[in-house]
Amino acid sequence: MQKPSVLLVATMDTKSREAGFIESCLKESGCSVQIMDAGIRGESPVPVTITRQEVAQAAGRTLQEVQSIRQEGKALSIMLKGACRIATAIYEKGLMHGIISLGGSMGTTLGTGVMRQFSLGFPKVMISTMASRDTRAFVGTKDILMLHAVCDLSGLNRFTRKILQNGSMALVGMVSRKPLDTPSGAPMIFVSTLGTTEKCLQEIRGYLEQDGKEVVVFHTVGSGGKAMEELMESESIEAVVDLSLHEMADHRFGGDYDAGPDRGSVALKRGIPVVLVPGNIDFLVAGPLEQTLKDFPNRLYHVHNSAITVVRSTPEEIEIIAKQLGDLCNAAQGPYTILIPQKGFSAFDSKEGPLHDPEAPARFAKSLEAQLSDTSRIHTLPYHINDSEFSEAVMDRLQELLS
């Protein structure tokens, strides 16, 4: 087996002892190590493989220019750009099998920024004091292993040694893995859902797996829908069954499950066959009840737990999302169809549910019809989204698209 080669990204002015400890753990376990120093102030007390001068130059600047920038965030973003370019070049030469980094706020921004360049499955370990808080800005839609440093990563003591060794050995384990069996070659289908459309998902998944498809499910909690859209850009996918479009509403109206502005657009833009269902658009996801009452006054609420309250979407919001979906579909580059469940968008939006609005599906259909050039794509069905007849209809329409 080829000796695994690891890239270690660090700000060596402040973290040289700690990075050196990681390096020795990796080398003792048979890895070769390249250290990239992307620090801005001061200098590295030890020689490194890639210097901070080279990192700045890869971003088209000199280190002196970067150092003269007053705003720390701006200087950091230049070094990050250079670090990403160099890491990608090393990877493309086949000289990098995993990446590891360590740091606090600045080091984690830098390390994870480089890691997010690399595709799902590529081993990535971030040892960070920032791992026990909101990690969205660091992890994003990627499979970064975040190891909480507990105490500060400054100096080697009995705690930091254990943490740094564990992070190093986690990477050693991953870069020493056996190759997985190559994928079966089965056509891949992406499906989106939330717990409130789980029954629909399970039935569709069953049908698809019976048909020999490889099914990949994404939970539309913000990061999930965003990851799904991103993977549509890079992977070869036969079709998408987008059962849970509610992230479009959360993005537009300030909900918490926000997948960014591209949600719903990528399959249509790339011409991937897609069945669109406005599942879960009956609610926005918000925080604790007290804050939710301030942010979304005078609505129906359902307290999911102490951290999450769901809020009934208004008739106006339903119309806006219908129009937005219409606009996206009018620009479609491939086959699509839209199914509207007349008896409710989610388990919450049902006769027994806490957020039922029996008029909303018809309102959605009407607004969509007004916006969409080709209204023959719309199918309003006299079922609830979790009715078996509805999932059967989804399968029928999908087969039409693929035939």
Added chain:
Amino acid sequence: MQKPSVLLVATMDTKSREAGFIESCLKESGCSVQIMDAGIRGESPVPVTITRQEVAQAAGRTLQEVQSIRQEGKALSIMLKGACRIATAIYEKGLMHGIISLGGSMGTTLGTGVMRQFSLGFPKVMISTMASRDTRAFVGTKDILMLHAVCDLSGLNRFTRKILQNGSMALVGMVSRKPLDTPSGAPMIFVSTLGTTEKCLQEIRGYLEQDGKEVVVFHTVGSGGKAMEELMESESIEAVVDLSLHEMADHRFGGDYDAGPDRGSVALKRGIPVVLVPGNIDFLVAGPLEQTLKDFPNRLYHVHNSAITVVRSTPEEIEIIAKQLGDLCNAAQGPYTILIPQKGFSAFDSKEGPLHDPEAPARFAKSLEAQLSDTSRIHTLPYHINDSEFSEAVMDRLQELLS
């Protein structure tokens, strides 16, 4: 070398295929695997080492009783209690060298809840769809490796296989590590700080390391101060230099760097010699500026970045914290001393800084004197916290405490 033994915690009704894949990765790499099923609904389709019935019984209930509880959170907390007891028993028999789990919201609550029982350095891997968001409730003050699952952990496909293999191999790496050198036996000193008292920290650290101490630094960002207090309960520590008490204020007045109600109390309660400095109490840490203006109106602000605004603490808040510290000290079980830097509590609270209030240190001293039984413990010094004279005074007082 003994064959490493790993505990795999899963809700086997929904995750048996995925857990089985982890099990096979671990076994292929030479680990023995015990599966603990802590699911509530349905049942495991395959035999497991520890059944859900046994988990419920370890919490003093039957599974039927747990299943009959309507509130999912309450049922989960019972299963978690049982799972923790069983895991601890296995560990204490020496039959467990690492722990791994997988899941969504419920599975992550369960898996990390068990992991948080185990001390720093014990290998812990959580493969989770909840890793790219606020992870405080999961990671807390512990060194849990969180691997973001990207797509849903339901079914085996080309993505979930890679993720599950990587998580498994990260644990294999950690449980295969070589033992670290035993600690030097140097006396251990805990020091707290933030970036705004960094100069003081660096000087003190230098002195302490010259004196042959093992220095462990904690950043008082909430999780840091909390971890420090927790480790004081279990570790043998010579002394604490608590330079950054501001988490007391953040807890009391709604700041973001909240380390809970015990902050500042553990060293005093356990009789660990402690030098107390009210560093960084000139500010509370809040969120983005717009929200901060609502939450803390009519104050001095300093925008640290788009996510963090710091807010000047009021004279009343300064007095309340002084009195609270006085109460804690009046109940002290060991030697302590309090140093007050008259020219400012942090880099922000200086003539050049954005939050300077020249009267606050004297106000703090006055309130503390009124509350403290033994006012000879208070030393008000005509320096700024980051002046070299101040760090020298900290060292002098520490040596007095230890002599």
